[in-house]
Amino acid sequence: MDDWINTLGQGLLLGGMYALFATGLSLSFGIMRLINVAHGDFIVLAAFAAIALVEPLAIGPFATLPLVVLLMAGFGYLLQRLFLNRTLGEDPLRPLLVTFGVSIVIQNALLEIFSADMRGLDAGPIETASIPLGGSVAVGVFPLLVAATAVGVIGALQWLFYRTALGRAFRATADDHRTAQLMGIDNRRVYALAMALATAVVAVAGVYLAIRSGIGPSDGPQRLLCAFEAVAIGGLGSLWGTLAGGMILGVAQAVGLWLDPGWGAVSGHLAFLLVVVLRPNGLFPKTRDK
C-alpha cells in the first residue's frame, strides 16, 4: 500500500515538472496558434544559461532563476518580434519549419560552446531531502518545490489572463486577431509578450531540469515530446488542463517504472495515446475555434 502511495506521489510531483515544460507550449499555441518545435531546445538553452551563470557569478542554482527568467523572456520577445511574427499567416507550415530551424541552431550552438558532455547544477542537500509522512511514505522536498512552482505559475497566469487588461488582450487576440487590431490592439506586440511569458516559464523549467538531472545539448526534442504530450492530454488552450495533463503523464510513468524499470517512458506514451484515441481534443479543451 505504501508503495502505491509513494509511486502515486512521485508521479504527481513529476507531473509538476512536465506541466512546467508544457505551459510555454500551451501558451504559444493558445494565443498565436504557433506550434513551437524549438520549445524543448528552449528548455535546454535555459538550463545551460543557468549552468553558465553559476560559476562566474559564484551564486547557487536557485539564485540564477531571476536572471535566467529575464534573459529567456528577452530572448523570447525578440525572437517573436524579429522572426516568428513574420512567419504567422494562413500557412501553418511556415512557423513549424522556422522553429524547426531554430531548434537545430540552438542544439548546434550549445554543442559548439558546451561540448556534448552531460552537465548539471548542484543544489546541495535539498536535491535528496525528503519529508517523511509516516510509515514508509515520504515526499521529496525538491519535487514538491517543483510541483508547487508549477501550481503557482499556472495560478499566476490564470490570474493574468482573466483579471487584467493584458490578459483580456491576449484572449481577444487569440479569438480573432483581425478584429483585435480594429480595437487598437497591436497583435504583433501581443504575440511578442506572449512568447516572452512562455519563455519565462521555460526558464524556470530549464533551471529545475538542470538541478534534477544531467542535461546535454541534444536533449531538447525529448523534452518537447513530454511537453507536447502533457498539452495534448490536458486539452489545448486550458492551462489547468496542461497541469492535469502533466500529472497524468507523470503518474503513468511512475506506475510503469514501478512495475518494471524499463516501462517508465513507454507507459507515459501509452497514456498519451489512450487519451488521444478516446478524447482527441484532450480532457479539458478550452480553445474555441471558429
Add this chain to the structure above:
Amino acid sequence: MLEVHALHAYYGDFRALHGVDFRVEAGETVAVIGANGAGKSTLLRSLTGLLPAPFSSVFFEGQPVGGLPPHVIVRLGIAMVPEGRCLFPSLSVEENLLIGAQCGRRGPWDLAAVYRLFPALEEKRATPSTLLSGGQQQMVAIGRALMSNPKLLLCDELSLGLAPLVVREIYAALPRIKGEGAAVVTVEQDTGQAMRIADRLYCMQEGRVALEGVPRTLTPERVSQAYFGI
C-alpha cells in the same frame, strides 16, 4: 473630416475598387449602398487599415492615414462595427466592451454610457457574448466600437441577419450616437433603411461610385439604376 481620393484597392491581382472618391463631414451620417460585391466592405476595410490603402489616398482630419496599421488608425478616432459583429467568443459582454476601450481615447463613452444606450446589455454583462441574441450581439459590437470614443463610426451591414423589428431598435440608437458628436458611415444592403437615416448617400457598383447625393433629392429610378446598373 474624412476624404478619400481616387482610391484603388486590390485583393491580390483582383482590383476591387477603381478610383473611389468619398468624403464625410463632421457630424454627418453617410450611407453606402450597393449590391453584393460592389466594393462597400472593401471601402470600409481600406479606411480601417485592414486592407492597406495607398498613402495619399485617405486623409483623416487633413492627415494622410493610408497604409497605417488598424491599431494606429483606431487611435486616431476611426472605429469599426465589423460585418457579422465579430465579437470575441472567449470574452464576456463586458470584457468585449472593455476591449473597445483598449486604445485609450477619452470622451463621452464608457461602460455606464453604453449601458444607458443599450440597457439590455447591463444585465447580461457577465454572459459569454456568444450566448446573446443576434440583436444584442450587434448592440455589443456597436458599444465596443463606441468605447474607443471615435470621431467617425463605421458600421458594416448592421441589419445583416436581424429581424426588421430588431433593426429598427438598433437604428433608434443612432441619433444618440450622433448626439455625442460622432460622424457615422453605415454600409447597408437595405436601401430603404439607408435612405431614411442618411444625410448623404453613396451608391456603389462594381468598385465605383455610381451615384452620390442627398436622399430626398434622389428619385427611386436613379437609385435603382445606380444600384443595378440597368
